[in-house]
Amino acid sequence: MGSYVIVRRLATQPKLAKAPKRKWKSVVGLEVHAQIASASKLFSGSGTAFGAPLNTAVAYFDASIPGTLPVLNRKCVESGIKTALALGCRVNEVSMFDRKHYFYADLPNGYQITQQRAALANSGLMTFPVITPGKKVYYKSVNLLQLQLEQDSGKSLHDEHLKRSLVDLNRAGLPLMELVFAPDLETGEEAASLVKELMLILKRLQTCSCKMEEGAMRVDANISIHKEGDPFGVRTEVKNIGSVRSISQAISYEINRQLELVAEGGVVTNETRSWDAENRRTIAMRDKEVLQDYRFMPEPNLPPLHVNLKPGSSSTNDLISVAALSKEIPELPEHTRQRLMEHYKLNAETAIILVNEPVLLDHFVNITKSLVGVPTKLVTNFLINDLLTYCNKLSLDIEDCAISASALKDVLKSLHAEQINLQAARQLIQLLHNNPTSDVSQLIGEHNLEQICDMSTIEAYCQQAMVNQPKAVQQYQKGKSKALFAIVGEVAKLSAQKANMKLVVNCLEKLLKTQK
Secondary structure, eight states, X not given: OHHHHHHHHHHHSOOOOOOOOOOEEEEEEEEEEEEOOOSBOSSXXXXXXXXXXXXXXXXXXXXXOTTOOOOOOHHHHHHHHHHHHHTTOEEOSEEOXXXXXXXXXXXXXXXXXXXXXXXXXXXXXXXXXEOOTTSOOEEEEEEEEEEEEEEXXXXXXXXXXXXXXXXXXXXXXXXXXXXXXXSOBOSHHHHHHHHHHHHHHHHHHTSXXXXXXXXXXXXXXXXXXXXXXXXXXXXEEEEEEOSHHHHHHHHHHHHHHHHXXXXXXXXXXXXXXXXXXXTTEEEEEEEOSSOOOOOOEEOTTSOOEEEEOOTTOOOOSSOEEHHHHHTTOOOOHHHHHHHHHHHHOOOHHHHHHHHHSHHHHHHHHHHHHHOTTSOHHHHHHIIIIIIIHHHHHTTOOGGGOOOOHHHHHHHHHHHHTTSSOHHHHHHHHHHHHHOTTSOHHHHHHHTTOOOBOOHHHHHHHHHHHHHHOHHHHHHHHTTOGGGHHHHHHHHHHHTTTOBOHHHXXXXXXXXXXXXX
């Protein structure tokens, strides 16, 4: 009896709950180098034009000729302050320049002038929309730790045929802003969305061209993984990512590579990697096991940089006023989105897409101003669902699409007046892309795109469609309303997509009722 009681007690004891599996989390931090839009370099009077003949934009200072001294470019400082203000940073009343020592063939001085100890600005915050295909748009905030001014290095050119490396110093001394973001991101899509928003802001400010293909913006990503609740893992750095699309791809690849490595029992090492865009993978460049000593020291040839932080002050020849520069900040992208939503009653996603594509936004504003009475939804749907989709299919940037706002306005005018249907409007996009100077009305006539609205012609098409789709006719007459789509589709086919579908539906409904 006693043993029975013991068994019963043991059997009824609660089972210990299994500890929930902790998920892996990814962490991403970005460092962005943005070339300041300026006619001359940060510390010399050399030109900054892209594509200049090799070694033709090089001052004595850029080539490190003994006895030459740096002279700080005022416009670059103003651009840095404007950018800092737009990103919500605290501009420092006093900032310092330092020498960062390292030895590359394309760095004549053997050091780079930068701001390590006391940057131009700190403690900013960026809030931006994250767009991931197939997912709902959401907003993300990331802290901007530091914005500093620094000079660029030159460029090494490797000649495989001659088996030698040459140096072009045109880039040496170009003015850069380095923006160091906190590791507040989790995915490649978030990183790409941040850079996209940053580019929109810098272009509005006119402080950077953001032409990544010209090296005007370069992105380094620091990536690590860790289990929920654990400290951050060992990070790898992917250097010099050269496009917005590559940012998303490179970071996503690196996160997956680290997850697979750990799953197989491996260990993530602290290393620098590069992005191979052709093969879509990161490649190891060098390890970081030994911490490089840059031997930072104050730049002896540049005094501390003072700015005036007093409210209501004005700039002078000797002192830049932050308050005066703050008045020059234009409307920023997020403010534009809110204005579009309020004024045009657009939803958030539509406003985000328009603002993220400045050319599309210009088209929208120009068209809505000149086409009174045309529904805003018709304009946005056509620009986003048709024009932008067409460009994406061709892997064409909307900026490179030669169709003018005037031509698009004529297409939408004809579409709204029901002179053409949506199918014809889509054909006109292709025709105008190939012949940008063509007249829309002329193209409609030449390619027989005019919509069929004649009721006798439409009724004939409907009668024939009903003959061709007897099963759908029977189903519709038995109460299956969706069967009407098959008959409507048959009319579209018979009329080469030119029949007015609104009239077709009305006509079919009448004919099908009379045949019951």
